[in-house]
Amino acid sequence: MQSYVSLTLxxxxxxxxxxxxxxxxxxxxQFGRLYQIVGExxxxxxxxxxxxxxxLRPIEGDIYLDxxxxxxxxxxxxxxxxxxxxxxxxxxxxxVEENIRCYCPKASAENIHTALAQxxxxxxxxxxxxxxxxxxAKRVALSRLWLSDQAIWLLDxxxxxxxxKGRALLEDKLExxxxxxxLVILTTHQALLRIDAQSIExxx
Amino acid sequence: MTYxxxxxxxxxxxxxxxxxxVNSVLFFLLVIVLFPLxxxxxxxxLSKAASGIIWCAAALAILTSIDSLFKEDYHDGxxxxxxxSGLSVPILVLIKMTLHWLFIALPLLLLSPILSEVLYLPDxxxxxxxxxxxxxxxxxxxxxxxxxxxxxxxxxxxxxxxxIVLPLYLPIIIFATSITKAAQVGLPYDxxxxxxxxxxxxxxxxxxxxxxxxxxxxxx
Numbered sequence: 001m002q003s004y005v006s007l008t009l010x011x012x013x014x015x016x017x018x019x020x021x022x023x024x025x026x027x028x029x030q031f032g033r034l035y036q037i038v039g040e041x042x043x044x045x046x047x048x049x050x051x052x053x054x055x056l057r058p059i060e061g062d063i064y065l066d067x068x069x070x071x072x073x074x075x076x077x078x079x080x081x082x083x084x085x086x087x088x089x090x091x092x093x094x095x096v097e098e099n100i101r102c103y104c105p106k107a108s109a110e111n112i113h114t115a116l117a118q119x120x121x122x123x124x125x126x127x128x129x130x131x132x133x134x135x136x137a138k139r140v141a142l143s144r145l146w147l148s149d150q151a152i153w154l155l156d157x158x159x160x161x162x163x164x165k166g167r168a169l170l171e172d173k174l175e176x177x178x179x180x181x182x183l184v185i186l187t188t189h190q191a192l193l194r195i196d197a198q199s200i201e202x203x204x
Numbered sequence: 205m206t207y208x209x210x211x212x213x214x215x216x217x218x219x220x221x222x223x224x225x226v227n228s229v230l231f232f233l234l235v236i237v238l239f240p241l242x243x244x245x246x247x248x249x250l251s252k253a254a255s256g257i258i259w260c261a262a263a264l265a266i267l268t269s270i271d272s273l274f275k276e277d278y279h280d281g282x283x284x285x286x287x288x289s290g291l292s293v294p295i296l297v298l299i300k301m302t303l304h305w306l307f308i309a310l311p312l313l314l315l316s317p318i319l320s321e322v323l324y325l326p327d328x329x330x331x332x333x334x335x336x337x338x339x340x341x342x343x344x345x346x347x348x349x350x351x352x353x354x355x356x357x358x359x360x361x362x363x364x365x366x367x368i369v370l371p372l373y374l375p376i377i378i379f380a381t382s383i384t385k386a387a388q389v390g391l392p393y394d395x396x397x398x399x400x401x402x403x404x405x406x407x408x409x410x411x412x413x414x415x416x417x418x419x420x421x422x423x424x
Contacts, residue, residue, distance in 0.1 A: 081288070089281040094216055102210065
């Protein structure tokens with residue numbers, strides 16, 4: 001994993017469909033911390049995550065990783081950043097293992113085995129995802145957190161449809177990411193139980 | 205994600221969705237069987253119309269199958285993952301289209317000897333027909349991919365896609381059928397064959413780029 005010090009959003013303005021979602025947002029996010037984007041429904045939380053991931057272009061402003069503008073080095077950025085959107089790219093027709101192998105081709109069989117064991121998915125390894133419940137499908141998407149080593153995690157509602165045990169498991173994983181010096185930015189409507197989250201406020 | 209892991213996942217997906225391939229091929233066969241029944245089943249008429257019938261059926265079968273090329277990827281968020289994977293999206297698109305071409309066009313090619321017998325196609329025009337299918341169906345897929353990517357975020361995008369793609373299909377179908385027509389009367393058919401090859405090469409270069417741009421626009 002690459003190590004960095006800070007991710008700086010400088011004067012970001014986002015517009016979606018003629019509507020200003022945020023104007024002149026500036027945040028300095030330190031690595032080793034977790035940031036929670038808070039705001040009402042429709043305030044633009046997901047759009048902000050997409051802007052940081054590089055999927056949307058802000059109408060104004062730049063994002064810096066340490067001192068470098070990320071839009072100048074998108075290739076390096078996509079190696080450092082893991083984005084899981086609301087639709088998380090899990091293929092319903094593929095089995096759990098095939099999905100994981102598609103996104104994390106370098107993961108060894110052992111690592112996949114331990115990750116699946118932790119996520120309670122071991123007995124479903126060869127089951128198509130369409131036969132799993134919503135919470136289990138979410139776990140399949142989240143398994144990428146266990147198997148790849150990006151420094152920056154951008155997670156859109158990662159806790160949705162997870163049960164209590166799943167939530168605790170994910171919080172553990174987020175904590176580990178912070179301890180090894182990573183950065184987590186997420187949106188969620190529920191309060192985190194154990195991790196001390198900094199908040200990025202979006203107002204309508 | 206790497207190109208290879210993407211290719212492997214896409215192969216699995218095409219295989220799991222083999223019903224779609226069967227549907228397209230069945231549709232192709234049905235059109236060909238119904239045509240003579242509806243118009244005229246005499247060998248004199250059919251031997252002249254055979255290549256046209258086969259080509260119309262092939263174009264329709266490809267159009268119906270290509271409509272949903274990126275639909276599922278759009279709805280499950282895979283397109284977003286392609287865009288931020290750091291891989292070249294035009295190459296991913298090309299991999300996907302090549303796979304679909306293999307799965308749809310190969311059955312059509314395998315069936316073409318039987319069908320040309322069924323439709324009394326003269327022997328001297330079978331190989332020209334075969335060549336025209338080999339050269340022209342990739343262009344149909346490549347150009348159809350652009351339309352499919354532009355309309356992927358629309359709920360009822362099917363008709364719009366037809367409107368975008370059909371004008372691009374016309375020259376291909378005209379030149380493809382003129383190959384067999386020329387062969388039937390013993391004329392050389394190098395010129396339309398060369399034009400089909402040129403259309404294929406141009407769409408091979410242009411289509412993945414355009415499709416990638418359309419995907420980017422659709423995801424936003």
